Amino acid sequence: MDAELFAESIEYERLTQSVYQAILRREGQNIEVLHNQDVEGKSGVAHQVDVLWRFTVAGVNHMVLIECKNYASALTLEKVRNFFAILHDIGNCSGVMVTRTGYQSGVKQFAKFYGIGLKLLRQPIPDDWDGKIKDIQLNLTFNGVVSRDDRLVKVRVKFAAKDAQEEKLLKELQVKGRLSIPSPPDLVFWSNDKKVITNELRWWLPSKLAVAGKAVGGPYKQAIxxxxxxxxxxxxxxxEILAKVAELEAEYYVEEVDNSEILIRGEELVEAILKDFQSGEVEYVKHKGK
Incomplete structure (x- = not known):
């Protein structure tokens, strides 16, 4: 095998490893899929296995072994027989063969009798999308709180003075013009030990307002x-005074604040097609991070 074909074979094995790792994780299995492992058989002979994973059921250890054949032509019965010999020698394991093109006559019957899985793993082709949605265009519209001069967000703060003396002091300072706080957008809330516990009001308040389900317009009023x-x-x-807040009363307007278009293309999401050669069942394997 020349260097280029060898590199392509390794890449195909790595793809198989990543595909089955993704499937197991999607099924909630915290199992590591391994690449290029040596497993000793009952004969004492070590067999090189392209991809495998181990698991335990009812205290019994099991393995799944995968033989990867990145062939441009259909896989022969001889290749499946050779793999069966390895499975028989190792024992207590299940086997899956993965190839890119297909399998020759007789392979399906032999593999079914001995419980060997036959899979096709390759990049998607146009025919794979028949009867399925490949591309989706989404037009997204969001409603949000308006904040501009003609439709200001108004907030009324209701305090809960700890006692009559604190209430009197707040009123006196207000009358004297000595009751100062940061501008409303920069306002933050504090804990009773003088630690900031929220973002500025400009960011904190919109998340508290019930916008979902409201029609564009207003004003709407809400107690928080x-x-x-x-x-x-x-x-x-x-x-300096730390005054407890009992409630906010907000008055606000709702408007359409964003209208964006997202085009989702199937070929940009799907990394590979994994097809069961015997049942015809197809899985679309997503790209990492998609």
């Missing part, structure tokens, strides 16, 4: 009850 949220007045001043 709070627990252990505080505002810090006169930060850094002698008369």
């Amino acid at each position: 009850p709070l627990e252990e949220h505080y505002l810090l007045f006169n930060v850094g001043e002698a008369d």
Whole structure:
């Protein structure tokens, strides 16, 4: 085998490994699929196995062995017989043959009798998409909270003073113009030990507003009850006060804020086609990260 064919064979084995790893993970199996392993048979002879994984059922160890043949022509019965001999020598295992093109006459009957899986693994071709949706164009429209001069978000803060003295002090500072906080978009909530516990109001508030299901327009009003949220007045001043907030009352408008188009192409998502040669069942193996 020349260097180029050898490299292609290794790449095909790696593809098989990644495909079955993806299938096992999708099925919730935390099993590692291994490549190019030596397994000793009952005869004492070590057999090179392209891909395998091990698992335990009811205290009994099992293996699945995969023989990969990156051939341009149909696989012969001789190749399947040779693989069967390896499976028989190793014992207590299941076998799967994977090839790119197909299998010759007699292979299917032999493999079915001895429980050997026959698979086709290759990149998808146009015929694989017959009767299936290949490309999808999605037009996405989102409703969100409006924030502009003619439709401002208005928030009313209801405090829960810890006592009459605190309530009186807040009112006195307000009358004197000495009750200061950051501008509303930059406002954050604090814990009772003076630690910031939320993002700025500009980011925090929209996530709390019930926009889903509301028609474009408004104004809509919503009460947002709070627990252990505080505002810090006169930060850094002698008369700094940490006041508990009981509730926010928000008034807001809803509008269509985004309209985007996404084109999903099947060939960009599917890495390979894994087809069972005996049943005809097809799996579309996604690219990593898709």
